[in-house]
Amino acid sequence: MELCTLFSGSSGNACLIRCGDTQLLVDAGVSAKRLVGALRNLDVDPGELSGILVTHEHIDHIRGIDVLSKSYNLPVYANEGTWAAMEPKVERVALRNRRAFQRAQDFYIRDINVQPFSIPHDAADPVGYVLTSGKCRFAMATDMGYAHPDVLETLKGCQGIVLESNHDEEMLRRGKYPARLKQRILGRKGHLSNATSGELALKLAQSGTRALLLAHLSRENNLPELAFSTVSGCLSAGQVEPGKDIYLQLAPADGASALIKMG
Ligand SMILES: [Zn+2]
Numbered sequence: 001m002e003l004c005t006l007f008s009g010s011s012g013n014a015c016l017i018r019c020g021d022t023q024l025l026v027d028a029g030v031s032a033k034r035l036v037g038a039l040r041n042l043d044v045d046p047g048e049l050s051g052i053l054v055t056h057e058h059i060d061h062i063r064g065i066d067v068l069s070k071s072y073n074l075p076v077y078a079n080e081g082t083w084a085a086m087e088p089k090v091e092r093v094a095l096r097n098r099r100a101f102q103r104a105q106d107f108y109i110r111d112i113n114v115q116p117f118s119i120p121h122d123a124a125d126p127v128g129y130v131l132t133s134g135k136c137r138f139a140m141a142t143d144m145g146y147a148h149p150d151v152l153e154t155l156k157g158c159q160g161i162v163l164e165s166n167h168d169e170e171m172l173r174r175g176k177y178p179a180r181l182k183q184r185i186l187g188r189k190g191h192l193s194n195a196t197s198g199e200l201a202l203k204l205a206q207s208g209t210r211a212l213l214l215a216h217l218s219r220e221n222n223l224p225e226l227a228f229s230t231v232s233g234c235l236s237a238g239q240v241e242p243g244k245d246i247y248l249q250l251a252p253a254d255g256a257s258a259l260i261k262m263g
C-alpha cells in the first residue's frame with residue numbers, strides 16, 4: 001500500500017492511497033481541474049479511481065468533488081451528517097454515486113478496508129480514516145482540535161500517518177487573525193498545533209508508527225521548518241530519531257508529498 005498527499009492546507013486537501021488496482025482519494029479540496037492535473041502527474045487516470053472518501057464538509061476538503069465525481073462517474077463516500085451538510089455543494093454527484101456509511105462502521109472499497117473514526121472539529125460529523133490492507137495500516141488524521149484519547153487509540157499501530165501540524169501557537173496568538181478566528185483555531189474543535197502534534201507523534205512512534213507526513217500547515221500561522229523542527233524536537237526528546245527511527249516529512253501545500261510505501 002502506498003500513500004501521498006496531493007494538496008495540503010487551508011487552500012485545499014487531497015490524499016491518494018493505492019493498493020494494487022485500488023486507488024482512492026481522501027478529500028478533493030481543490031478544483032477538479034487541479035486534481036486531475038495532480039493525478040496525471042503521477043500517471044493516475046482519474047477515471048480509474050475507486051472512489052473519494054470525504055472527511056468533512058469544509059470547502060478545503062470538498063471543493064472539487066462535484067465536478068470530479070460527475071466527470072469521471074466516481075462514487076463519493078461520506079457519513080449522513082456530512083452528506084447533509086455538504087448537500088448544496090455536491091448537487092452534481094449522481095444518486096448512484098452517493099454512498100453513505102454509518103459512524104464507526106468499517107467497510108471495504110475493493111482491496112482496502114476503510115475504518116472511519118470521529119475527530120474533534122467544528123463540522124457536522126467529521127471523521128479521520130484508517131485504511132488497511134493485509135498487515136499494512138495507514139491513517140488520515142487532520143482537522144483536529146486536540147489529541148482525543150480515542151483518536152490516539154485508533155491511530156496506534158498505524159505504520160504511516162498523515163498528521164495535522166497546523167499552527168505555531170505563538171505565531172497564531174501574535175498574528176493578524178481576528179480574535180474570534182484565533183479562538184476557533186485554538187479551541188477544542190479547531191486545529192492541532194505543532195506542539196500537540198509533536199506530543200502525539202511521539203506516542204505514535206512509540207507504538208509502532210514508522211512514517212509521518214505533517215499536514216494541513218497554516219500559511220499564516222506556521223512555517224514548514226518550524227513545524228518540522230517542533231515535531232522532530234518532541235520525537236528526539238523521547239529518544240526517537242527522525243530519519244533513523246521514523247520517517248518524517250512535510251506535506252506540501254501544493255504538489256505531491258513524498259510517497260509513503262509499505263507492505
Ligand atoms: Zn475543517
Ligand SMILES: [Zn+2]
Pocket residue numbers: 009010013058060061143216
Ligand atoms: Zn481543513
